[in-house]
Amino acid sequence: MEKELEKQAEKKAKESEKQNSANSEMQKTIEKLKQKNSQLEEKVVTLDKSIADMKQKHSKELKEAADKLKEQKEGSLKHAQLKIVRMKKQIQAVKLENDYLKKLMDGYKDLEEKYKKELKERRLLYNQLQDLKGNIRVNLRVRPLLPEDGQTENCIECIDDKEVKIYDKEAKKSYKFEFDSVFGTDSTQAQVFEDVKPLATSILDGYNVCIFAYGQTGSGKTFTMEGPPNNRGVNYNTLDEVFFMIKERKGEYNYEVEVAVMEIYNENLHDLLTKDKTKLEIMLSNKVTIPGLTRIKVNSSDDVRKVLSQGYENRATGNNNINAHSSRSHCIVSVFVEGVNLYTQQKLSGKLHLIDLAGSERLKRTDVKGDRLKEAQNINKSLSALGDVISSLSSKKSHIPYRNSKLTSLLQDSLGGNSKMLMFVNVSPTVESCPETLCSLGFAQRARTVELGKAQKNIVSQGTTTTASSSNSNN
Numbered sequence: 001m002e003k004e005l006e007k008q009a010e011k012k013a014k015e016s017e018k019q020n021s022a023n024s025e026m027q028k029t030i031e032k033l034k035q036k037n038s039q040l041e042e043k044v045v046t047l048d049k050s051i052a053d054m055k056q057k058h059s060k061e062l063k064e065a066a067d068k069l070k071e072q073k074e075g076s077l078k079h080a081q082l083k084i085v086r087m088k089k090q091i092q093a094v095k096l097e098n099d100y101l102k103k104l105m106d107g108y109k110d111l112e113e114k115y116k117k118e119l120k121e122r123r124l125l126y127n128q129l130q131d132l133k134g135n136i137r138v139n140l141r142v143r144p145l146l147p148e149d150g151q152t153e154n155c156i157e158c159i160d161d162k163e164v165k166i167y168d169k170e171a172k173k174s175y176k177f178e179f180d181s182v183f184g185t186d187s188t189q190a191q192v193f194e195d196v197k198p199l200a201t202s203i204l205d206g207y208n209v210c211i212f213a214y215g216q217t218g219s220g221k222t223f224t225m226e227g228p229p230n231n232r233g234v235n236y237n238t239l240d241e242v243f244f245m246i247k248e249r250k251g252e253y254n255y256e257v258e259v260a261v262m263e264i265y266n267e268n269l270h271d272l273l274t275k276d277k278t279k280l281e282i283m284l285s286n287k288v289t290i291p292g293l294t295r296i297k298v299n300s301s302d303d304v305r306k307v308l309s310q311g312y313e314n315r316a317t318g319n320n321n322i323n324a325h326s327s328r329s330h331c332i333v334s335v336f337v338e339g340v341n342l343y344t345q346q347k348l349s350g351k352l353h354l355i356d357l358a359g360s361e362r363l364k365r366t367d368v369k370g371d372r373l374k375e376a377q378n379i380n381k382s383l384s385a386l387g388d389v390i391s392s393l394s395s396k397k398s399h400i401p402y403r404n405s406k407l408t409s410l411l412q413d414s415l416g417g418n419s420k421m422l423m424f425v426n427v428s429p430t431v432e433s434c435p436e437t438l439c440s441l442g443f444a445q446r447a448r449t450v451e452l453g454k455a456q457k458n459i460v461s462q463g464t465t466t467t468a469s470s471s472n473s474n475n
Contacts, residue, residue: 144185163182179444192424200242206457207456208350214357240304252341253340259304259333259336261331267378390447394446
């Protein structure tokens with residue numbers, strides 16, 4: 001029994017010792033945990049402090065950045081506002097300048113209109129004076145430089161609408177020439193026609209009118225008189241105006257219009273409206289007549305175009321070293337107008353010659369032989385005869401050599417009075433063409449001095465034609 005009790009006591013002692021040991025270990029663990037907890041708390045405090053410091057630092061940086069951004073924004077806004085103010089001022093200044101320029105332009109337009117009106121009135125008065133004198137009106141047209149001219153200089157300067165200056169590089173001299181009108185390199189077909197337009201009215205009023213183009217090959221004669229399909233020249237525009245005026249006078253006048261197309265080639269006159277180009281002769285008496293000439297009646301501008309197209313296709317052409325498509329004949333479009341005044345029954349007869357002359361260049365420049373040489377000699381003979389007639393008329397000689405060529409024979413009733421005459425002198429602006437240009441300008445100056453006498457109407461009475469001057473001739 002005692003052993004049993006001793007064993008139980010010993011067992012309890014061991015359990016108590018074991019419990020004490022476990023408690024001791026637990027206490028140590030608790031102490032360690034407390035120590036570690038204390039360390040963690042210190043770290044937490046440190047981290048909290050770091051976080052607080054970082055918050056404070058970042059808050060400061062954010063505030064500084066926000067303040068800086070705000071300052072920049074305010075600065076940009078202020079700059080933009082200043083820029084807007086400056087732009088508004090600039091816009092206002094531009095507007096004021098535009099208003100000022102508009103006033104200047106309006107003033108300029110008014111002055112330009114007044115100038116044009118005065119120029120038109122001056123031309124009208126001048127033309128009236130020329131009509132009284134009967135002078136041949138001479139207009140100059142300078143063609144523009146063309147690609148085929150190559151690298152060349154311009155030898156002509158258009159001073160104004162009546163005067164030009166030409167510089168002769170070889171002679172090292174400048175010359176001035178005056179004309180009734182000068183059309184520079186930028187002139188249009190419409191501008192050129194403005195000087196011709198009054199003559200269309202003259203034809204319907206019973207006057208004889210002659211318009212011709214003179215100048216060297218390649219100077220723009222055919223362009224001025226005929227023109228390409230999209231930019232028609234004097235011939236088409238004049239006939240268009242004739243039919244426009246006929247329409248305007250409907251109910252007051254009845255008109256009949258006939259057109260003929262001829263050429264003078266190698267001093268022979270040919271009818272270009274016949275298939276075989278019938279050779280024609282000129283009969284000279286009190287007036288010029290051409291027996292057998294084909295005259296086609298036309299009733300509209302379209303009819304005219306068909307007739308002219310037929311005639312131009314038959315025109316003689318050849319080649320030389322100045323212009324590969326140079327016309328080697330004088331081409332004459334003749335328009336015959338018969339009019340009857342429906343109120344007075346007075347009959348009027350008008351005639352219009354539209355002439356594209358062959359090139360006026362001298363033989364030494366053309367370098368031609370054979371048939372081309374013969375052509376050139378006949379052309380020169382024809383134009384020389386025209387020059388002789390002009391000189392004789394200018395000198396008021398008693399004998400005028402009209403019969404020296406087919407051209408002057410045909411033009412006798414145009415050059416010999418009772419007619420209105422307009423000459424276009426066409427010139428090239430190139431330095432190489434200067435000698436020929438000077439010759440053309442000299443010829444034109446002589447032509448300007450010719451006084452034909454006041455033009456008279458052709459009044460038809462009982463099968464005969466008489467002439468009567470008219471105080472209403474302002475064209």
